[in-house]
Amino acid sequence: MRIDVVTIFPAYLDPLREALLGRAVERGLLEIAVHDLRRWTHDVHQAVDDAPYGGGPGMVMRPQVWGEALDEVLPAGPQPARLVVPTPAGRPFTQTTARAWADEQRLVFACGRYEGIDERVLLDARARGIEVDEVSIGDYVLVGGEVAVLVMVEAVARLLPGVLGNPRSAAEDSFSDGLLEGPSYTRPETWRELAVPDVLRGGNHAAIARWRRDRALERTRDRRPDLLDALPPDALDAADRAV
């Protein structure tokens, strides 16, 4: 997979060079290119924004600059690509989204700032046959799209073959079965007079699996009952329903 990110703050994306993702890039498991949007300005001030038509607070990002940038970074043509535009007005970005995008050959992220990007940029991309997803990482307001891109790139990249040391991690993590993950423990057996639950030290794998499922069901019911409601009818067996 190749990932391109267009932004006026390239340094915001430096964390993509660190740790797990940095190693995955070094190993050639994915490519990441970050582009400074000001590269496609032509004026001495490198202006990327202008006042909004219709008035209102703040500024809007200019279509000309974004159009030239995306013409170069995301040329229409045979190679399928998906343009992702983070916005608080977007559809929710979920683990399901991450899984779907993990199958893409190319993802291009357009990081807006100010009040956002002129709508015609998205209309033009769609008119050129490019898939455009406007997505939000949560119901709160950020200052720009860069942090959302860090979140989404990590969520997608960790699903790519070979990126995680143990492929079971991605298969078994939170949301994989529609539930939140339960509590985890490691050594020592007792810490500040708090003991690891006996079942986890007992070696009975069936009992451990049952205990973990019960804790995941309890936590999901307590913190995210909406996830329980969204499960398919046959997702919970009698033992689950007794929790």
Ligand SMILES: CN1CCCC[C@@H]1Cn1ccc2ccc(-c3n[nH]c(N)c3C#N)cc21
């Ligand atoms: C505040 N300011 C005026 C109101 C509109 C948004 C704007 C700031 N802003 C500009 C570009 C941009 C992109 C994403 C987000 C964003 N916020 N919250 C999310 N879950 C986001 C995502 N994903 C915010 C952005």
